[in-house]
Amino acid sequence: MTAQILDGRATAAAIKSELATRVQALKGRGVAPGLGTLLVGDDPGSQKYVAGKHRDCAEIGIASLQRELPATATQEQVEAVVRELNEDSACTGYIVQLPLPRHIDENRVLELIDPAKDADGLHPTNLGRLVLNEPAPLPCTPNGCIRLLRQFGVELNGAHVVVVGRGVTIGRSLPLLLTRKSENATVTQCHTGTRDLAGQLRQADIVVAAAGSPHLIKPVDVRPGAAVLDVGVSRDERGKIVGDVHPGVADVAGWLSPNPGGVGPMTRAMLLFNVVAAAEAAAGTGAAASAAR
Numbered sequence: 001m002t003a004q005i006l007d008g009r010a011t012a013a014a015i016k017s018e019l020a021t022r023v024q025a026l027k028g029r030g031v032a033p034g035l036g037t038l039l040v041g042d043d044p045g046s047q048k049y050v051a052g053k054h055r056d057c058a059e060i061g062i063a064s065l066q067r068e069l070p071a072t073a074t075q076e077q078v079e080a081v082v083r084e085l086n087e088d089s090a091c092t093g094y095i096v097q098l099p100l101p102r103h104i105d106e107n108r109v110l111e112l113i114d115p116a117k118d119a120d121g122l123h124p125t126n127l128g129r130l131v132l133n134e135p136a137p138l139p140c141t142p143n144g145c146i147r148l149l150r151q152f153g154v155e156l157n158g159a160h161v162v163v164v165g166r167g168v169t170i171g172r173s174l175p176l177l178l179t180r181k182s183e184n185a186t187v188t189q190c191h192t193g194t195r196d197l198a199g200q201l202r203q204a205d206i207v208v209a210a211a212g213s214p215h216l217i218k219p220v221d222v223r224p225g226a227a228v229l230d231v232g233v234s235r236d237e238r239g240k241i242v243g244d245v246h247p248g249v250a251d252v253a254g255w256l257s258p259n260p261g262g263v264g265p266m267t268r269a270m271l272l273f274n275v276v277a278a279a280e281a282a283a284g285t286g287a288a289a290s291a292a293r
């Protein structure tokens with residue numbers, strides 16, 4: 001069997017084209033959406049992701065505000081930029097690129113973001129709204145995973161999804177999205193404390209690998225015909241991406257997201273989606289709030 005490729009680049013391009021139309025409509029009403037980013041430090045991966053986010057904005061007509069601080073920045077300096085973005089009316093939504101340097105208290109920074117400008121859906125208020133089934137911006141990578149599966153007709157209703165990983169940007173919130181009535185999946189969350197990971201994986205209709213552990217998921221772990229999303233990113237000595245999924249899984253799985261080219265571009269598209277939806281909601285376009293769910 002050769003898995004069908006879940007093409008995140010093509011899917012993201014279609015979403016961006018639809019968002020470009022919505023941005024033009026907003027501008028016609030005098031509303032100019034603007035995405036802010038705060039990057040602390042010089043991690044090459046993070047630099048690349050942030051640059052990609054600004055390229056996307058330019059492509060669909062969203063203004064960009066780029067803020068950068070050195071890796072030696074203090075907690076106070078980081079918080080000062082967050083407060084500045086909260087106040088800046090040209091910035092309608094923003095993100096703090098993660099991870100932050102180890103000496104920075106990441107949670108304190110996330111909690112300082114104005115929930116109305118939280119383009120990542122990672123502020124505790126917005127994560128709480130997600131738990132309560134209230135409208136909220138959805139975390140970008142989990143939402144991107146679901147949009148990608150839906151685009152290729154992978155059935156979520158009643159599916160058993162095994163999520164590997166418990167990080168803040170994916171693992172912790174993806175089960176919340178998957179178990180909503182609209183998705184209706186059953187989720188098992190695995191992590192480094194899971195006793196029999198292979199046994200869990202073999203039960204899955206859908207595997208989401210977000211552990212950041214190179215080639216953790218082997219062909220023998222995957223039930224033939226299952227869908228596999230490779231979300232984890234590690235880098236080899238030359239800086240090339242190595243995913244969580246062994247290449248041999250393509251011969252067993254029914255669907256497979258490539259890495260790069262799968263969930264990464266979807267993460268960026270979902271960020272743009274959140275920025276446009278927030279601008280629409282602020283402009284009083286009711287459809288945006290429900291579309292964000």
Ligand SMILES: Nc1nc2c(c(=O)[nH]1)N[C@@H](CN(C=O)c1ccc(C(=O)N[C@@H](CCC(=O)O)C(=O)O)cc1)CN2
Pocket residue numbers: 045048049052095096097098099120140141169241259260261262263264265267268
């Ligand atoms: N504040 C946030 N920080 C981080 C998030 C997040 O959602 N919010 N997620 C990840 C990184 N990330 C987004 O910021 C991200 C990851 C990957 C891509 C992407 O387009 N990847 C390309 C490959 C790019 C390359 O060659 O390196 C792909 O997969 O094709 C975009 C964004 C952690 N931090």
